[in-house]
Amino acid sequence: MAITAADVNKLRQQTGAGMMDCKNALVEANGDFEAAIDILRKKGQKVAAKRGENETKEGFVLAQVTGDNSTGIVFALNCETDFVAKNDGYKTLVESLMKVAIDNQPASAEDLLALKYDDKLTVAEKITEQIGVIGEKLEVTGYGILKGGAVVAYNHPGNQLATLVAVNNGTTEAIEAGRQVAMQVAAMNPIALNKDGVDARTIEREIEVGKELAIQEGKPADMAEKIAQGRLAKFFKENTLLSQEFIRDNKLTVEQFLDSTVKGLTVSDFKRTSLS
Missing domain, CATH: 3.30.479.20 (Elongation factor Ts, dimerisation domain)
Structure with a gap:
């Protein structure tokens, strides 16, 4: 059967496929729109299989x-x-x-x-x-x-x-x-x-790194734990949302900004x- 421009445009509106792809699919399907859509979908599956290892950055x-x-x-x-x-x-x-x-x-x-x-x-x-x-x-x-x-x-x-x-x-x-x-x-x-939401593994890693840094800086081993805990507190302040300095007013934490805007917010x- 003859494939009209209106047929091609209708399929294009339904699928977003290119004009020639739509025309070829309709020709192959002998004008059957449902079959033409299946043909276009199978084309997508072939492309997907071919590009399966490609990176999507x-x-x-x-x-x-x-x-x-x-x-x-x-x-x-x-x-x-x-x-x-x-x-x-x-x-x-x-x-x-x-x-x-x-x-x-x-x-x-x-x-x-x-x-x-x-x-x-x-x-x-x-x-x-x-x-x-x-x-x-x-x-x-x-x-x-x-x-x-x-x-x-x-x-x-x-x-x-x-x-x-x-x-x-x-x-x-x-x-x-x-x-x-x-x-x-x-x-x-x-x-x-907040700090309660930080997983135990991350906390353990930060403490170990803090201890090692303290020792490398020449601090006594018996002080390393206390120094590491201080660095952990700084880590929480910099990396948990409510404790972070509010970017539009660094005199406030995010928690303080919210509460000052609407009490209890x-x-x-x-x-x-x-x-x-």
Whole structure:
């Protein structure tokens, strides 16, 4: 049967594939749209298999919250080249995946991939389809979901880094303070909310390093433990969010900034996702 330009354009609108790819798929499928979509998907699977070992160091990171600010999601869709990552169509693809995530609030990247993207494809199948369209390996990485009294999202310019912060107060003033702290998380990359959130292995390593440094500096062995504990306290101050100096006023810690903004305001959790 004759394949019209309108047919090709219709398939292109449905899949995002190139004009020639759509035309060839329709010709091969003898005008059957469902079969043509399957042909394009199989092309994506072939491209995916071929590029399976390729590195995906570029991409687009996005954080977004639900309309009631109760839940936030952050994830990255990685690709191979900066050229693809900066394409408007790629941004649109990420935003469409985020809509599925926000609507369904999956607990993990694996759960997101299993969700229905539309009436015909799962999210995983949609990504496979787009691998065929784009010609690069694509993968969802760094997925995180956060719930709280109010969740704030921050997307760093360039979309290579995004954060979520959950605060215990949903007022406008509290949410704005949360946005400032979300920027702090982006800039300072804390390892935990406070010292209680630092894992025992990290603490043991910092103490051992502190002892060794003290001994190398000529301090008596019986003082090394005390010196190491002092260095550990400094480590907590520099690397846990609530104890860090607030980047917009280093006379305050983040904890003090929050409490001075709204009495009792604090952060219950945070997420940070980046390409590097």
